[in-house]
Amino acid sequence: MAASLPGRPGADSREHALVSASDWSAVRNAPTERKQGLAHREAYFRWRRSPEAVACDGSQTRGTSRPGDTRPRPPLCESRPGRCCKTAAMSNVRRAGMEEIGAAVTVWQAANPDSMVPEHADSLRGWARDPDALLLVAESNGRVVGMVLLLPGRDQDGAGDLVPGLCHLTGLAVRPDSQRSGIGSALLDTALREAADREATHVTLWTAEDNVAAQRLFGSRGFAPTGRSARDAGRTVMLHFERSG
Secondary structure: OOOOEOOEOOOOHHHOOOOOHHHHHHHHOOOOOHHHHHHHHHHHHHHHOOHHHOOOOOOOOEOOOOOOOOOOEOOEOOOOOOOEOHHHHHEEEEEOOHHHHHHHHHHHHHHOOOOOOOOHHHHHHHHHOOOOOEEEEEEEOOEEEEEEEEEEEEHHHHOOOEEEEEEEEEEEEEOHHHOOOOHHHHHHHHHHHHHHHOOOOEEEEEEEOOOHHHHHHHHHOOOEEEEEEEEOOOOOEEEEEEEEO
16 A cells, blocks of 8 residues: 555555656756756655655654665654754653653753743642653653643642643743754644543643744644733743643
8 A cells, every 4th residue: 555645644656756766866967057956856855755755753764865875864843844853853752750750840940941930840840740640751862851741631720620621731841952853842742642642622731921932833733822811920921822622
C-alpha cells in the first residue's frame, strides 16, 4: 500500500512525480544558470514531499535527504512545516516519574529567571505530585530540557471540584539554550494528545499578556482567549485561553 503524505489523508504516491537517482544526478550536474538552479530546487523539494521522504510524527526517522544517501535525517518540526528541527529530533518527549519533578521544575526556573512569582516553582512541584496529574518532559542527550504539566480541571481556577471533560495545562517551559527548536511544540502536542486520551473536551491555560510567542503557539493549536484576565502574585497580567474539542 502506498504511504499517505502528511496533511493529505489518503494521498497516493502516484499523485506525486518522484525523482529517480538518475534524474537527481542529471539535475545536480546541470549548469548553474538561474533556470537550471530553479529546476534543481523544484526537483529536490518535489522529492522531499514524496512518500520516501515523508515527515514523521517523531516516532520514526524521516527519509534520507537524497536517493542513495543513507544518512538518517531528523523528523520535521510540526510547528514549522517543511523545515528540519534538529534539536526536536534529538529530544524525546515522555512521561516523567516522581523522582524527576525536581529536574523538570528546574527547567521552568531556567526559562523564567526574572519571574516575579518564584513560589510558582513550589506550586508546580506540589501539583506534579497529584496522582491525577501528568508531568511530561523533553529529554535531549540525557538532560531534561523541557516540561509541561497536565492537570485535571477544577472549578474556581483549580480550587474547586473536579470538572468532567476539562484539563488544564501549566508550566510549559524549555531551557533557554533549547528554545526555538520545536521542543515546546512537541510538548504541547503530546499534552493535547494525552488530554484527548482522557476524553477531555476542553483544555485551558493561562499565559502572560506580553508573551506573544506563546500566544501564537497556543493559537496555532486551536486555543482562543476567553476574555478573562487576572494579575498573578507578581502583578503580571495573565490571559486565559481555552481549546474545545
